[in-house]
Amino acid sequence: MRHKVGFRKLGRITPHRTALLRNLATALFERERIRTTLMKAKELRPYAEKLITQAKRDDDRLHARRLVAREIHDLTVVKKLFDDLGARYATRPGGYTRILRLGPRRGDGAEMAIVELLGSEYKPEKKDEKGKKTETEKKPEAKAAKPAGGSPKAKKAKGEGKAEDGEKKKKPAAKAKGSRKSAGREP
Known part of the structure; x- marks a missing residue:
């Protein structure tokens, strides 16, 4: 019987499950x-919402920050949680996340889902009739400057490198097959 079972084990032992939830929340x-499986998303939702509720506390802010830092080990994320997300959800009494179901995963058929914080909805780019981006929404694309000589790996693949006077590198002579002495064994 499944009476009073409060959480899913997700096929993991307790420390692994808590680490998984901490990493997903971070x-x-x-x-x-984020995109994850539906069962992980359903377990993540109450865990993350409790942390956001702690971040909204004004009465004992230092203690709340320490409680959240116990669960979220990245201090930049803790700072963002208290400064940005706590202020964003100050008037909302709960329900800070949304779970959007996706289709099954291609490899194993697991149900996938997107978990997102409310107020950070995905805004798709608007396109005109021809399918191109509109002028107002085009983002400038910064092209990275390529090094003058190319990468050493690219030179090696082309056969360039330390060979002098335009000579190509010579490969070392192949060892004779069936030689047991080269393998370190005596006959």
């Missing part, structure tokens, strides 16, 4: 939108 607060 990623959610950092990126504000």
Whole structure:
């Protein structure tokens, strides 16, 4: 019987499960939108919402910060949680996350979902009739300057490198097959 079972074990032992939830919550607060399996998303939701509720506390802010830092080990994420997300949800009494169901995963058929924080909705780019981005929404694309000589790996693949006077590198002579002495064994 399944009476009073409060959480899913997710096929993990307790320390692994808590580490999984901590990592998922850290990623959610950092990126504000993550893609995971549906069962992990359903377990993450109450865990993350309790941390956001702690971040909203005004009465004992230092103690609340220490309680959250016990669960979220990345201090930049804790700072963002208290400064940005706590202020964003100050008037909301709960329900800070949304779970959007996706289709099954291609490899194993697991149900996938997107967990996102409310107020950070995905805004798709608007396109005109021809399918191109509009002028107002084009982002300038910064092109990275390529090094003058190219990468050493690219030179090696082309056969360039330390060979002098335009000579190509010679490969070392191949060892004779069937030689047991080269393998370190005596016959």
